[in-house]
Amino acid sequence: MSVIYPRVALIGLGLIASSMFWAMKRGGLADHVMGYARSEDTRETARRIGLGDEVVDTLVDAVRDADLVVLATPVGVMGRIAEEIAPHLKPGATVIDVGSVKRTVIEEVGPHIPAGVQFVPCHPMAGTEHSGPEAGFASLFDNRWCLVVPVEDADPEAVARVEAYWQAMGANTEVMEPEHHDLVCAVVSHVPHLIAYTMVGVADDLRRVSDQEVIKFSAAGFRDFTRIAASDPTMWRDVFLTNKEATIEILGRFTEELMALQRAIRTGDGEQLHAYFTHTRAIRRGILQAGQDTNEPDFGRAKVKR
Numbered sequence: 001m002s003v004i005y006p007r008v009a010l011i012g013l014g015l016i017a018s019s020m021f022w023a024m025k026r027g028g029l030a031d032h033v034m035g036y037a038r039s040e041d042t043r044e045t046a047r048r049i050g051l052g053d054e055v056v057d058t059l060v061d062a063v064r065d066a067d068l069v070v071l072a073t074p075v076g077v078m079g080r081i082a083e084e085i086a087p088h089l090k091p092g093a094t095v096i097d098v099g100s101v102k103r104t105v106i107e108e109v110g111p112h113i114p115a116g117v118q119f120v121p122c123h124p125m126a127g128t129e130h131s132g133p134e135a136g137f138a139s140l141f142d143n144r145w146c147l148v149v150p151v152e153d154a155d156p157e158a159v160a161r162v163e164a165y166w167q168a169m170g171a172n173t174e175v176m177e178p179e180h181h182d183l184v185c186a187v188v189s190h191v192p193h194l195i196a197y198t199m200v201g202v203a204d205d206l207r208r209v210s211d212q213e214v215i216k217f218s219a220a221g222f223r224d225f226t227r228i229a230a231s232d233p234t235m236w237r238d239v240f241l242t243n244k245e246a247t248i249e250i251l252g253r254f255t256e257e258l259m260a261l262q263r264a265i266r267t268g269d270g271e272q273l274h275a276y277f278t279h280t281r282a283i284r285r286g287i288l289q290a291g292q293d294t295n296e297p298d299f300g301r302a303k304v305k306r
């Protein structure tokens with residue numbers, strides 16, 4: 001593959017930025033990658049593991065000559081970072097972010113982007129519960145979606161180049177409107193995370209069931225909740241504070257459905273429970289048959305068996 005952006009600056013050296021670095025190296029997509037993180041500790045770790053061709057101590061040094069600047073911090077600080085780097089961006093450069101929420105990021109970053117610099121918001125739908133500079137790996141984006149959410153009046157060439165960049169890192173891309181993005185992500189990612197956090201909290205709070213028992217007897221369902229609930233607290237605090245509207249809407253609908261199921265259990269309405277679970281099973285099977293679940297590790301096997 002060939003170089004897409006000669007000089008790239010990664011701001012925030014965590015799971016996503018480090019995975020992008022290794023994916024860029026794998027594909028030969030950049031000549032020189034600069035890395036910057038706020039804490040000296042993170043910069044030290046990055047230097048030790050060779051994350052970045054150069055790790056610099058200031059934001060300005062990172063972005064000054066960059067053709068592509070990647071904002072890969074928690075979403076709550078992206079606006080402040082954009083404000084700080086804005087006067088130092090190279091004319092013709094492109095800025096992208098990888099935040100899990102788009103409307104707020106567009107509102108907070110967009111106004112700082114100077115004329116002559118393109119801003120193309122992005123969201124790779126790939127991650128793990130691990131964070132920090134040592135968490136990344138080159139194949140994180142392989143066969144996963146990256147949602148690209150252009151701002152109004154975006155330059156189509158800049159958007160196409162950003163899409164080509166994600167595709168070269170292994171991802172499939174899809175263009176989406178910001179509001180729709182935030183609603184979709186509230187359904188498929190944000191509220192499920194909140195439910196996992198809550199369920200782990202409930203188990204912990206229930207003193208009649210010991211931690212030992214939870215660990216010993218947890219089958220896949222609860223184990224998955226604990227994995228998800230181990231995700232980075234700062235990142236997820238910012239996701240909920242910045243995707244308030246869609247989260248509250250989906251949580252409201254979730255609560256209504258939960259109450260209906262609770263009532264069916266209390267009144268012994270087995271028919272309703274059975275009908276509900278039959279419907280949800282059909283949804284899952286529909287996803288598998290359509291071959292849309294690229295996250296399913298045993299997808300091929302599951303398709304044959306079920």
Ligand SMILES: NC(=O)C1=CN([C@@H]2O[C@H](COP(=O)(O)OP(=O)(O)OC[C@H]3O[C@@H](n4cnc5c(N)ncnc54)[C@H](O)[C@@H]3O)[C@@H](O)[C@H]2O)C=CC1
Pocket residue numbers: 011012013014015016017036037038039042072073074075077081098099100101123124125126127128129130131132133135232235239
């Ligand atoms: N973790 C995941 O599974 C996914 C995360 N995202 C989004 O990507 C972004 C980054 O997430 P991760 O890489 O997982 O986080 P992370 O916690 O692994 O890394 C974030 C990095 O940003 C640095 N940072 C924090 N505040 C900063 C500041 N003011 N200035 C400079 N650096 C700062 C942290 O020190 C850390 O190195 C977030 O906006 C998140 O919503 C998107 C897709 C998946």
Ligand SMILES: O=C(O)C(=O)Cc1ccc(O)cc1
Pocket residue numbers: 099100124125126127128129189228
């Ligand atoms: O680890 C998991 O299960 C995830 O769901 C990863 C993830 C977390 C946040 C995102 O914005 C996108 C993907």
